[in-house]
Amino acid sequence: MIHSQNVKQSIKILRTDTLVEFVKRALDHLRRKPLQSHWIVVSYKYPADVSPPIGEVEYEFKEITTSDNNEIEELTAIDVWKVPKSVTLRKLRQGHHIYIAKYKGRIVASLMIIMRDRFQDPLLMREFKMASSEAFYLRAFCIPEFRGRGIFPVLVRYCLRDASVNYGRGNGLALVKIDNRNMLRSVVPKLEVDRIGRAGFIEIFGIRFHYLLGREAFKETKRRFFIQNMVGVHPVFQGVTLKLVG
Numbered sequence: 622m623i624h625s626q627n628v629k630q631s632i633k634i635l636r637t638d639t640l641v642e643f644v645k646r647a648l649d650h651l652r653r654k655p656l657q658s659h660w661i662v663v664s665y666k667y668p669a670d671v672s673p674p675i676g677e678v679e680y681e682f683k684e685i686t687t688s689d690n691n692e693i694e695e696l697t698a699i700d701v702w703k704v705p706k707s708v709t710l711r712k713l714r715q716g717h718h719i720y721i722a723k724y725k726g727r728i729v730a731s732l733m734i735i736m737r738d739r740f741q742d743p744l745l746m747r748e749f750k751m752a753s754s755e756a757f758y759l760r761a762f763c764i765p766e767f768r769g770r771g772i773f774p775v776l777v778r779y780c781l782r783d784a785s786v787n788y789g790r791g792n793g794l795a796l797v798k799i800d801n802r803n804m805l806r807s808v809v810p811k812l813e814v815d816r817i818g819r820a821g822f823i824e825i826f827g828i829r830f831h832y833l834l835g836r837e838a839f840k841e842t843k844r845r846f847f848i849q850n851m852v853g854v855h856p857v858f859q860g861v862t863l864k865l866v867g
Contacts, residue, residue, distance in 0.1 A: 622700035656829075658745065659821035660796040661805070665777070665783040665814040667793070680772065681723040682779045687713050692721065695728050700761040713736065718784070719760075722776040724767065730776050732761035736790050744796070745822060747831055747849070750841040756790035768803075774811040783792035796820060 697706040710754040722730040739750045785791030820836020829849040
């Protein structure tokens with residue numbers, strides 16, 4: 622709802638600006654493409670009867686800890702997401718799991734796994750709740766010169782097995798952007814994952830409309846559709862604050 626104080630502010634603005642200028646400003650914003658982000662939710666379940674994945678002899682897989690300073694330094698230097706070392710250390714202390722794949726002693730791929738009941742997704746800026754058997758995979762990358770060699774699917778299988786055997790979370794969930802053609806056409810088919818839903822948002826005038834589709838996509842998450850006020854004040858209203866209830 623819009624509070625009476627906000628209505629008074631809008632009246633004050635209209636007194637200083639002509640109605641034509643106000644309408645023109647509103648139309649300019651309407652012509653702009655709305656901010657939006659759309660992702661496919663994928664699921665990869667670890668089959669208990671499959672032996673541990675074995676890569677080439679030169680490949681080494683491991684989960685790093687806060688004591689692996691040299692590897693954290695190297696990971697920071699090559700990380701395509703540009704995540705600072707301080708953030709990586711903080712995530713490890715918070716219980717996140719970071720895995721790496723090394724080729725002849727050099728880190729060539731990495732990903733992070735969240736194994737907790739709920740978490741705040743940094744890209745969609747919303748909370749997801751997970752079942753006790755689920756884990757969320759993010760911050761995944763492979764350095765450019767090793768893409769197409771099949772190392773990343775092997776790393777994912779290694780991580781999935783570790784998460785399943787040691788933590789009881791054998792259902793790996795991840796978000797893949799709908800326009801990430803390389804991931805959807807090459808990596809996803811190799812992993813034999815299931816596309817179980819979609820998640821995303823559309824934002825208009827600072828009001829973000831979230832959605833989560835698919836019964837198996839974060840099935841413990843009850844908030845499937847909701848509205849989020851992202852900025853509080855939008856240029857069109859010149860100081861009129863929209864406060865959403867609920």
